[in-house]
Amino acid sequence: MQSDQESCEQVASELQKILTKFESVNNHTQESLKDAIHSLENIQQEIQQKASQVFGDDRLTDVQKSIVRDCMKKVQETSKSVSSQHKDLHGSVSKIGKAIDKNFVSDFSPVPKCLGEDKISLLNEVICEHFLRQGRLNIAEALIEESKLELTEKAKLPFLEMHEIVEGLKAQNLVPALTWAERNHEILSKQNSSIEFNLHRMNFLMLLNSKSEHSRWDAVQYAKIFQIFSPRHAKDIQQLMGCFLFQDRGIEHSPYAHLLSLTAWQELEEQFAKDACMLLGHAMESPLMIAINAGTKTLGPLMHITNVMLQKQLPPEWGPKAELPVSVDLGQDSLFHSVFACPILRQHVAESNPPMKLTCGHVVSKDALNQLFNGQKVKCPYCPAEQNITNALRLHV
Ligand SMILES: [Zn+2]
Incomplete structure (x- = not known):
């Protein structure tokens, strides 16, 4: 199997071929149209000159008629050739799609879908x-x-x-x-x-x-x-x-x-x-772009492990809520502060219920702290340390 880079190079070389073709068709079209316009302008000028020389006589001589006919024929041929070259370009462009299909995986069906129907409107x-x-x-x-x-x-x-x-x-x-x-x-x-x-x-x-x-x-x-x-x-x-x-x-x-x-x-x-x-109150980068970038980086390793598990006939152990079975490095741009969830109440903290740091260093949410308060002291749920409720420090996330 070829690497991602080789796949990209294959597609890029196809793309280059088409770009070259576009350029040559474009140049040829410009030249042909210029020629056709030039001949038409010449004839127009000639007819006008004649009309000004012989006042009131706007009939064409037989020679002129024949020139006009020849010119019309030439223009028709030019337009036919330009349009057939244009049609031909469509075929070349569709080749790019085929090259992408050939060089990249397009069937991701083995990877479990993590987006439920109920989330479509969010998406x-x-x-x-x-x-x-x-x-x-x-x-x-x-x-x-x-x-x-x-x-x-x-x-x-x-x-x-x-x-x-x-x-x-x-x-x-x-x-x-x-x-x-x-x-x-x-x-x-x-x-x-x-x-x-x-x-x-x-x-x-x-x-x-x-x-x-x-x-x-x-x-x-x-x-x-x-x-x-x-x-x-x-x-x-x-x-x-x-x-x-x-x-x-x-x-x-x-x-x-x-x-x-x-x-x-x-x-x-x-x-x-x-x-x-x-x-x-919005993220600086488009959340959609962040998700797509993270998704494209993750899909490869995920496909790989899915195939391995299918080969070994292991049931896929992850669903929409589970963690990914592999760790994927998304790079510095995708490092975000995680949201603090209270370990006692299992809720995300919010402005109305902020995280509070106890003197021992453990952190719980404010609501949890109030619940732990027995009227005199607060006992840390993680270590035996006891403290005054007023000594807890609010943290900002
Ligand atoms: Zn503690």
Whole structure:
């Protein structure tokens, strides 16, 4: 059996063949169409010239008629050949699908399905959220309708705004992002976020670096906004004032060039996405993408062990709720904080029932702690340590 890399290489080489074919068909089509258009234009010009020479006589001579007929024939042949080449391309594209089928496993039926029917609507919701994140409203709405999801307009709006802002930042337009940051000023400063300052900094630098006649004056006026950020960003503001010295030669040719670089824009975009997700209470990465990446990495080992178990005629020992029989390294990107579940009440902790650390170091939920309290002391359920209930420390997860 070939390795995954060999499979990818096989498919890539098929893909390359088709790309080359696309290019040659494209070039040929362009040339043929250009020729056809050129001949038509020549004839048109000739006829017009004749019409202007002999006023009122718009009849064609026999020679001209024959030229027009020949030209029509040629154009028809060209269009026939272009369309047959186009048809031929379809066949080549479908070969890619066959190459993928041939080189990769497509039958995963031995692997037990871990998604019950009752979870389908949850899955649809996650897919829908993914499309909303990408700003692909049409697809999301079609899915909402077809799967009868209950997703209100209100739930959709923040995603759409977020997408619009990210697109704005990609096009180096700061207006939507600044409006959003100013509207969320209070909550962003409470979270110690520097996004608002960073957006204003970029706007200031753009103003200063603009070729407008009043750019220096505009930048001086704009700099007043930094007053409210001075407690946290004094050093950054000093640096910005230094930028005035380099206005003549352009910030991009100064020691502060990095502040206006493409990387700075990308960082701004990433920071915005992160902070906006935090504000909305959503994960920064699309949960669907995370699950798909984890799934594709896990499927191979899972297929392998399933086949081994089938060969040995062992019943599969895992179902939707059991742990995977193999450990799969998903990489650093997929490391998340686990959710703390109270070992006594077997419930996930929440804001209303947070985890509490006892003096011995063991952790239980607040509700469990209250249940363990006998009116005077709390006895740890894991070790014999006794303590005052007031000594338990709240943990933040
Ligand atoms: Zn203990």
